[in-house]
Each structure stands twice: as structure tokens, then as C-alpha cells.
Amino acid sequence: MSTEVSDIRARNRQTQQAMEAAAVLARIQTEFPDNPAGMRYFYDLFQKTYCEQSAPHGKPVIGTTCVQIPEELIYALDAVPVRLCNGTYAFDQAGAEFMPTKSCSLVKATLGFLNQELPAHLQGMRQVINATTCDQKTKAGQIIEQMGYEVHHLEVPRSKDSEQARDYWRHSVAQTARFLEQATHRKLTRRGLRTAIGKVARAQQAFRRLHALRREKPSVVYGKDVFLITNGYFFDDIDRWTEALEALNQELEERIQKGINAAPKRAPRILFTGSPPVFPNLKLPLVIEQAGGVIVADETCSSNRMLYDAVGVDEWFLYDMVDAVADRHLKPCTCPIFSSNIDRQRRLLELARSFEVDGVVYQAFAGCQVYEIEQQSVTAALTEAGVPSLYVETDYSPDDLGQLTTRVEAFLESLRSRRRRKRQ
């Protein structure tokens, strides 16, 4: 293939991504009435980043491929972490070049995205930290390396409960800190890490406030907006992002006071879990909410799992802060790659209880084995607790949209009639 042809194809893909993004943004904004004014910032953010040319960060950019990569360390070295997980169907197709057909769309899309000229906000990104979590991400590391990036393989234990795992992981994180020092030509300092932990904590606090607001009945915010916000955390300037979210929270609280709600009173409350919705692949969340449901909580690594659990430091020295950051990225993690998914089940049940959800939608990307495997045990746990659930196996292709809509509508209807039965 000549370079010219591949250039044209790459440009085509970027155009395709812009088109996909514009279509989703349009649906998000126009098909739902009365979006909060505070969402404007996020709509514009995605418009700029995906459809237009956004400004570069102006700081060294470190690519990451997983929530388990401690962003605090990257911020501490005055670099910017950008999560590379991609949700574009065009890149999913392009990535098929590197992975078997029956692989996870997200991994393929990420590879497809990296294998072309980077957009403006990622200009100059040379280093990627790849976590050895599931098989596909682990193997993707080497492929990214072959694309010419300097890849640090962050070794993740496949079990998280033992002290060996904790020890091993702490070593891994320490190694990553060393890697980042080399990559940024800076030294990790107490002040730097302290500030970074503070920054992330503030963002988490804002997220948690939003999370708590979603408990409100009737719902004050749609899940599609929340996914958009948390997707923004992947690449946006963290301080700007936090301020925008704080402003939105303020607005939502005012809306609660005024009695303005987003979804209709009777809208079935959905807990979303499984493979992460990554913009512009908000296919399933949008189907749910357009069919009259409202996603009030989620348990995915593009949202809740990324931002919920906080770093707890005992002694504000590097020796304890680095360990604290490491602990926060392993122990509470509910990723299905771990040997036990008890914590994931517990968290789902607690979210279902405290958010008074009517049902759970479980998304598994075709080829994402770990979520597919866990489906059984999670569904069993939910059934035992009396929470109905819908298991959806899908990917980035728009082909199954019709079939999905039918299934989701049927599920929502069953939830409504269940609620009616309960009331009687």
C-alpha cells in the first residue's frame, strides 16, 4: 500500500470519526428535551475534540489504556494523562488489521486510532502506558510498540486480594513512576504528587456529588450526559473539567429545588454495567434512554470505576503516597480480569439497592471474554437479590441497532409491568 493511499484512508477515518461523533452529539442534544445549561461545556468539548481541531495540551502527554494506570503519578510529573480507549466504529474496523476478528471493539478501535496521525490535542505524545489486564489489552501493548510508541507495560496482578498481589502491584507502580521520571525528564517530588492527589481528589469529589445527585427520584440527569462527562475526563484538562462539573452539579441541585427533572417520573431506573461505553459509542445507553428508561447509576470503567474510589494517605511522604495511589488503583477495582468478582457483585447489589434501580443492563462487547464469562455469576447474584437484568452482547457496529431497540424496549416494558404488579 502506498503512503498516499494510506494517508487518504486515514483522513477518511478521521472524517468518519467526526461524522460518528457529530451524529451522537446531535442525538444527545436534540432528542432529549431541556438539557441542563451546564452540559454545554461538555457538548462543546466533544464537538471541538472530535469534530474540529482542539488546542494541544502544551504539556507532555502520556497515553494510557486503562483505569488502573495511576493518573496521579502522571499529573505529579506535570504531564497529562490521556486515556486512549476509543469508541469509534471506523477505528474499530481499521484495528481489525491487528487483532483477530472476534476481538473486543474497544481494543481494536484503540489500535486503529493509534495507527494514524494523532489529533491536535495529542500532538507529541510519544509514550503509552499499557496495563497488562485482559489478554487483548496485554497483547495490544506490543502492537502499539510496533507502531513506534514507547510503551511501558504496567504489570497488573490477576488476583487482588492477597498481600503478594498488593506487593507486586506496588512494585509495578513504583516502576511506572521511574518510567515516567525518565519519560518526562523530571523527578517525582512530594509537592508534585501531593498536588496531583489533590487535583484528582477534587475531580472525584465533583464526580461523587454528581453520583449522589443521581439517587434523586425522579432523575435529575440522564445517563447519556453522565457518560459524556466522564468520557471527557479521559482527555480534558482536569481542572477545567472539574470546574465545569461543579457548575453543573450546582445547576442540578437548583433544578432539584425547583422540581425540574430530566426523565419522566415513571421512567424505569437502570443500572448500567459491563463493557464501557466510550464516546462516540454511546449506542446502548442512548437506546435505553430513548426507549424511556433512565440510567441512574453505572458500574463501568469509563465512569464510576474510574472516578469513584479515593486515595487515602496516612503519611504525606512519597513512600506512603505512591503506595496509597497504588492501593487505590488495585484493591477497590472491580475489573472482571481478577480471579474473584465478589466485589463487583457486591457493588452492583449495593448500587441497585441505594439507587432504587428497577433493572440492570449488562453490556458485553463481543470478544470481551472476561465480561462474557462473568455474566453468569453476576446475573445469578442479581436474580437472587430480585433485580431483573438484561444481558446485551454487542459491538461498535450500528447493524444491531434495530434488534437492540426491540430487546431494550421489551425489557423496559417488563420492568414497568413488574413495578405495576408490585404496587398492587
Next chain:
Amino acid sequence: MNRLRSWVDGVDIRRFRFWVQLASFFILVYGGYFYINLGNSLPTFSCGFNGDGKGGICYLLPLQHQMHISWDALLGWRGIALGTGFLTFLAWLFVLNKAWCGYVCPFGTIQDWMTKLRQLFGIRYSNYSLETFNKLKNVKYLLLILLLVIPFAMANPVPGTGHLPDDLATPFCKICPARMVMPAFTGDFSQWTVDFSTGTAMVMTSLGMLVLGIFLVGAFFNKRFFCFFCPMSALHALFANIAFLKLKKTGEKCTRCGDCYRVCDMQIKAIADDVESKVIVKDDCMLCLKCVAACPEEGALKATFLGIPIYESTEAGFFKRMDKKRKEAE
């Protein structure tokens, strides 16, 4: 009421604890000069070897004395003395439970100060591995059994066997580093000696000085180094679940993020991992409530007194404290 509660839950527990500890230290180490006397059944290391300054006496000292009791005397007045001493101890214990260790114990406070000293130098703390920890934590029960059995065996020699040497009386005090450390705070170093009067005394006092040496280093590197081995803690543990002050956990709310375990000076892993127990005062716990302060989940951990919540984990409190501590570190 709600504002008061949220104020309490947002409180900086370390500072509160620092002042309570300081006040308790003063009362128990120097209170005697002001004629404060809280009796001799205190469930905390207010060392009886500290001269006029002591504001009360660690129950282990009279307990060992009182255990020097023959079978037939058990039913006599000495048995009654043993019983009333124990009931007084229980009454004290029931009020604060293991918070005697975390908030009152002057010997524990000294160790916390040594931890602060280490932090001044920015030296990393030491931890035990989980296996070592699980073995070491049994030492305190062994010490408790020995300190009860040895005096009793001295008073009730088995016919045909020899008498235990007199210098084994109060065997635990002989090897307890508080015997040297606490009187030193009132300028009395007379315990920092090896007693050559008999072989037994020589061995026991040498052991004492040996333990002191290990303690001085150990407590510098390891938070609450001695408390893992403290037989008082073992004695507390027998009643920890029925005392008035309790640490409770709501397992469903716990995300097992492990922040509580991270900050635990006593390395109690169950505080993070156990989501079944409702009352979670483990045998090594000192009810310092650092875990409650470090828990970001609303109401996952709480301290209750006679069932009334007095300090509860809150999200707002967590972030407030972390922010404050971070800024203090500037």
C-alpha cells in the same frame, strides 16, 4: 442536631486524639503530683513503677500480685480482693473499650510520638508481612496466660516439684518496657538496671533491658510496635465485643477500597476485607478511629456508644480531612 452531627463527623480525628492523648498522658504520668488517683485497676499502661507522679495503676501489676493466691485463699478475702479488682477493671474497660489503648494509654501515646519523630525525618515505616503478623499477634495471649499462671503456680507449688523463685513475681512487669520508660518521664531511671541479686532476677531484668532496647528501635520504625504484644490488649480483647463503645461496620456500603487498612496503625486487614461482621473491634484494635476518618463511604464505619452513633464515616468528612492533611503537609 444534624449540623452538630455533620460537624462531629467532619472533625479532624488526629488532632482531637492528640489532645486527648496529651491530657491523658499528663493525668496518668504526672497526675499523682496533683493527688489524682484513679485507683489500681486501670485498663491501661499507667505504670505502677512510676513513683509519686502516677495518676493510677495499670491493672496488670495488682493482677499479678493478686494471682499469687493459694487455692484455699480464693474463697477468702484475697479472693474477694481479686474479684473486686477485676470488676473495677471491667467497669473501667466497659466505658472506653479499646479506646483505652488508642486515646488514653500513655505508653501508646509515647509510641505515637515516636512515630511523629520518624515522620520528622521522613523515614519510611516498617510493616510486618501478613504471615508474620498473624503469628506475632498470638504472643500477647501467651504473655497474658503466663502472667496469670506464673504467680498462681508460685502460690500453689505442685508437691514434689520445687518452688518457683520469688523473683518471678510480677513476671510481666519485669520484661515490660513501660517499667523503664514511664518512670523515666518523672526523672526516675532506677528501673534501667540489671538486678544481680539472684539468677532469676538477673535473667528477668536483663530480658527487660533487652526488650527496652528492641522497643526503642521497634517503636521508631513500626507504628505501635509494642501493642501487638501487649497482654493488656489481649485482656481487653476478651470483652471488646460487649463493651459500651463499639466500632461497627455496614458491610454493604464497603467498597473494600482498603483506605481504612492503609491507615491502620495495627495493620488490621479485616477492617477492609470483612464485610460480614457488624461489630468489628478486632483483638489488635485500639479504637483510634483513624479508619472511620479514612473511610469515604457514608456510614460504612461508625463508632457507637451504647448503640448511639458518635462518630461516623462520611464522604464530606473524608475529603475535608484529606484536603486538610494535604495542605498541612505543604
Next chain:
Amino acid sequence: MRPTRVVAGRRARLLALSWFGAIGALFIPQFGTAEPAWFSDAPPSAEWAKRVRSSHGGAVERSRAGLYTKRLWYREGPTPESAVYSPDYGTLSYDLLVVDPTGEPVTPTSFQVAEGTGITFEMPEEGFYNAYLVTRRVDGEILEARVLKAEVLKHSCGEGHDRQFTESRMPFHVAHQVPIEIVRERLEGEDFHTRLASGDTLNFQVLHQGKPAAGATVAMTSGTGWTRSVTADTDGRASFQQIRDYYPDWNLFNKRKSQSFLVTAHVDVAEAGTHEGKRYSAVRYSATYPGTYYPPPRDYQSYLYGLIVMLAALALTAGGIFLYRLKSTKPSRERFDESA
């Protein structure tokens, strides 16, 4: 009682015939019974020893209810260790007085058994009981007025250690009913647990008819018979540094070795009168005060060895942690048992 004048100067020396001191003077025939007498709580036989147990105030008999009873034996002899348990007080004319720590009189019970004679009294109160036996008899021209005093401590740890209370019970009491009395001034910081030890300086005051007996002859006799005699100063005070007279081999050394001491004092007064029909022209007032002391801790405790042991442990622990930390920066290696 008529006011008396303490005989001082040349006259006193004449009467006292210097020392031999109080004890020695009693050997001189014209002064009647030669040897000093005092109260001792040491049981006279193994049989009696079984009835007592040791307490902070010495040997006591204890009832099942926990009440302490003191038994004091009348002893006579030149040195505390060689003294005998006398079957009687040597005279029928005597007064007994026991005062409890609050200053209230207590009625003692006299006893006379094959092994000896003496008194017993119950000690419900914490603190110092003062027991006095006053005997008078005329020997030749001289009236011997002897006051045997025993200051015995009652302390049970079961009663607690309230410092304010303890301090309130520490000052000595003076019995104005007795003609002569030796009081021991308390040591600095003395409490119910204090043991007098070799090397301690003990301060005594001799009171004659309730007033300081300036110039009284005061002597200290250790258990083995070592004696030192001094003349009381104008306040009736005399000081002795306790000697060490316990030198066993190391393996026989007993740090709880209780040793006796005896303080005697006497004042001679030219005072005429009759007693039980006998005339006298001078009175010798003599007092005894027995006590116990122990080897001092400095005899058997070593700071140096203590510090050596402590510092060695400290260095080893610190070194161990240092090495462990050095090692633990390298990746850990699992160890396998190769012996299987």
C-alpha cells in the same frame, strides 16, 4: 508529772560513765538490769513463724477476714540478733499504750506463752501504730524508767495507694503519756513501701517529757552488734548512717534480707522519790526503738550492665532493620526447602 530537768554537763557524764553507751551502761551493776529490752515482731520459733506472713509492715497475723494483727515479743539482749525472748517484763509494774495511726488509743492484749511474752493488737487502720511498754523499777538508788517503743507500719496494697492519704499518715506521732520517746523522722519521699537500707541516713529525735532531750545519749546498734553512740544536739536530734554489715557470697545473697537495728537513748536526771516503797535519788529514763533495714539496691543493681544489654539490643535491632531494608529493595525470592 512534775517537770524535770535534764542533767547536762559534768554531772551527766558522771552518771553516764561515757559509753559503752546506753546499752553498756546498763551492765554497770549499780544501774540494775544490764541489757536493753525492746519489742520485736520476729516470731521466736518455727511454730510461731507459721502463724505469720510478711507484709509491708513486717510480720503480721492475718484473719480470714483480712484483718491484720501485730504480735510484738518482749526481747532483751545486747544485740538484736542474739537477744532472747524473755518470759516476763522483769517487773510487775508496767504500763501499756498503743496508739493507732489516727492518734486514737488501742487496747492491746497481753500474752504470756512458753516461748515468751508480749502484746498483740489489731491493725485495721493504714499507717503507723505506736506501741509503748513503760516499766519502772528501783535498783539501788536509781529508778529505771524504760520505754520500749515499737513503731509498726500497717499497709496492705489492697487498701490502695492514695497519695494524699498516705502523706497524711506519714508524720510520726508523739505520745505525751510516756516520759521518754525516740521518734524516727521520715526519709525524703518516704511512703508505705519504703524500705530503710544500708547507706540511708536515719534521723532520730529524743523527746523527754514531750520536749527535745538535748544532750541525751543515743546509740545505734546493728543486727550483728556494731554500735555507734552520739550525743543528741540541742534539738534532741541524732543521725546515723546505716552501715552495711551483710556480706554473703553472691549465691547466698538475699536482697530481701531483713536486718534489725536498735536505737537506744537515755537521759539521767537527779530526781528523788519513792517507787513501790523504795527510795531513789536519780532516775534513768531510757528508750528503745527497733527497726529493720535491707540491702540497698545499689548493692545488687547495675546501670552499666543494664545499659550494655539495652544498647546491644538496640544496635542489633537497628542493624537488622537496616539490613532488611537494604535487602528488600531487591526483588524477593521465594525460598524452598531443599532438605526434603
